Amino acid sequence: MTSPRPDYPRPQFVRDAWESLNGEWEFAFDDARVGLSAKWQKGETPLDKRIQVPFSFESKLSGIGETGFHDVVWYRKTWKAPASFAGKRVLLHFGAVDYESSVWVNGELVATHLGGHTPFSADVTEALSASGDNVIVVRAEDRGKDLFQPRGKQFWEEKSRAIWYTRTTGIWQSVWAESVSPIYLEKVKYAPDIDTNEIRIRAFVNGSIEGRDVMLRTVITFKGEFVAEDLVRVRDAEESRRVKLPGLNDHGMDRMWSPNRPNLYDVEYELLVDGASVDRAKSYFGMRKASIENGKFNLNNRPYFMKLVLDQGYFPDGNLTPPSDEAIKRDVELTKAMGFNGARKHQKVEDPRYLYWCDVLGLLVWGEMANACDFSETYSRRMTAEWQEAVERDYNHPCIVAWVPINESWGVPNIQIDERQQQHALAMYHLTKSLDPSRPVVSNDGWELVKTDLFTIHDYESRQEVLEQRYSTVESAVNAMPANRRLSVGGFEYEGQPILVTEFGGIAFKKSDWEGWGYSGASDDEDYLKRLRAVIQPLRRSGVVQGYCYTQLTDVEQEINGLLTYDRTPKVPLEKIKEILDAR
Known part of the structure; x- marks a missing residue:
């Protein structure tokens, strides 16, 4: 197939008449929240900093690298539409702005959007200046300590800790414009x-x-x-x-x-x-079918064993934003080189260019929402709207074979006993099925499942003999409580769905300057490969388990349980990992 330019933000639907607005923008923190009253939206006030879009100010590649709390930020850019746009309608696109955003062109409000992980657009034709010079202003508000806001792995404390990482505020995916006809x-x-x-x-x-x-x-x-x-x-x-x-x-x-x-x-x-x-x-x-027949996951009408890796999509200098298209492609290539046939994008609605490379190179993807931490009516409203936008955006990608709206009861922490939270998870399952009946949906990946198409379990047990016994029969698998959590709640029981272990492993192995932790630890290369074999072989040979998702692809900040270091250096030869994954 013909490949679009490596910086084209929407590779699944391509037009020639477009222009990237990435690069240097004026930028300012608005900790005192004076911007609106001072009329910064008019575009007449220069901002005191410079930032490289689409990198958030918390990242090194933004040129700022400030990780403190700044909940309100402003952007300003002067843009001259190319001559080829003349006589056309002009659409302004934002790949993702975290979390609540407003956009003005030449002082005119053209768009507002709520949701930090999904795209939005505006027809800005009527707001454009006849002289050709246009001032674009963006205000983004991201409440760093709001636990009812879908945030994924972004921490609500100042410094990263445990499984929580650096926040992402404001623009973090591409900004671009395209011209279209009136029809x-x-x-x-x-x-x-x-x-x-x-x-x-x-x-x-x-x-x-x-x-x-x-x-x-x-x-x-x-x-x-x-x-x-x-x-x-x-x-x-x-x-x-x-x-x-x-x-x-x-x-x-x-x-x-x-x-x-x-x-x-x-x-x-x-x-x-x-x-x-x-x-x-x-x-x-792509002509592809993901289905469940007689308790088996099928790809193209054939039983298929999914060998997935947990991929959090973080980068050392860009945080949630990859440094380049080549870096995205390299992650897919490394994943396949290790013998995995898929990835579970964890707590991140990934850049469309990642999905493009998975389509082109051949890698299954589980699409997962970035969850909130706590439950309320406000959370439910936010979550429901943004998840619909995520499914809509990624619907056409053949690589996606499952949807995961909720992970490990995030956003529904009392789901075991709270009927409202059970109903919310059930509603998210049915909502997703209504948007896309062609793919399996996991209601709450890991444990405390309500109705679900795949019965998924998170299990960080490191002892081979325990895993062999636990997954020797269906009964022992579905009645296990590896995280001391019930696998089903709300009156729902196992109904013959395919059983997958969708988080396991997490073996810490320090092979870089980073200090960190994992769920178990290896002392050297030989010990690391032995530990990998001990957790992977029981699942591959189980006969009960139909797929797994190993934690994880790379080290991330203070976590050193990746197969690769944070800068994507393999900890052991890739072919050694592939041998373990391919063994029967």
């Missing part, structure tokens, strides 16, 4: 059906089409060869089509997507209004 293709959604060899495409058109002759042409290719073409008259804001894909069959699986064969179909869209071409976009999809 344009806003988005598409794919529903692959490998059983009928069809792809269902839902196309969403933005703009007034009443009284206009609007046509959408779709051309699908595979490895440069023509597959299918579809031309449909657009009569409503959404059009849905099913397109037959010749050459796809269940025998060779040569055109299906899997980690071993990450086959992708390329799609080109052209929107025509009254016979004139007004919009073009490029996309892709």
Whole structure:
């Protein structure tokens, strides 16, 4: 497939007419909260610092590297739209701004957004200056000690400790602009059906089409060869089509997507209004099916053992923001080189470019929400809205095979005894299924599950003989309490779902200057490999366990339980780890 530019922020849906707004912006802390009353939003007041967007001020790559509490921050940038944008509608996009944001262009409020991990956009055409010089101002408020705010691993104390890390405030994913016609293709959604060899495409058109002759042409290719073409008259804001894909069959699986064969179909869209071409976009999809049949997880209608690694997506100098696209790709390559076929992105809605490389290189992903810590009606409202945006953003990526709205009862700490919290977890399960019925959903990964498609267990036991006994039968597995937590609550019991151990291992091994901790410790390379073998082999040979997720890919801040150091140096040869993962 044709690769978009390495800095293109939305690689699953690409247009040529765009411009990155990353780079240097003016910046200021507003600890006294005077910015609004002082009218900083008008864009006339210079700010006293400089920051490199999209890195948060807490990171070294931002150029600031200040890790104290500054809940309110401001950004200011003067931007001249390129000549190619003339006569078009101009959309301003933000990949993620943590947590509550307002955006002004030339003093006019163009967007507000609540949620620190999901994108938002604004049509800023009417706010642009006729002279061409435009001042963009962003105010972000991130309440560092608000435990009802979805925050993932960001700590509410000043210094990182235990499993909690440096906070991320403000802009931390790309800012960019694109031009579109008054009528344009806003988005598409794919529903692959490998059983009928069809792809269902839902196309969403933005703009007034009443009284206009609007046509959408779709051309699908595979490895440069023509597959299918579809031309449909657009009569409503959404059009849905099913397109037959010749050459796809269940025998060779040569055109299906899997980690071993990450086959992708390329799609080109052209929107025509009254016979004139007004919009073009490029996309892709994978023919892939994730399902559960007779208590087995299946990939493309075949039982599939998932060998996942827990990946928190933190970087030494960028925190939640990767330093480059090459760094993202390298993480995927290292994961595969060790023999893993997937990753559980832990407490982070990951950058779309990570999902792109997983699509292209072949790596399964469990999509997980960044959770809050405590429960309230405010938390529930925030969590529900932002999770819907996360599922919507990532829906088309074939690499994603499971959704995890809640982890280890975060946000619902009293779920064992509190019926409201049980109902919330149950609601999140059903909400996710309503948004995407094609993927399994885990209601509360680790323990204290309500209704769930996968029965997932977190178990940091390091003794091989204990793991062998615990996972020797279904009964012993589902009745275990490895974290002294019940695996099911609210009247829900094990109902024959696939059993997976989705956190385990966590072996500390110091191979860098970082000091830290893990769930157990190794003294040298030989001891480390022995300990890895002791926790992985019982699960691989169990016959009861259908997949696992090892903790973790890299060291992170004060945690030294990664397979790689924080700067991505392997602690032992990658092939040695692969031998352990591949052993039967």
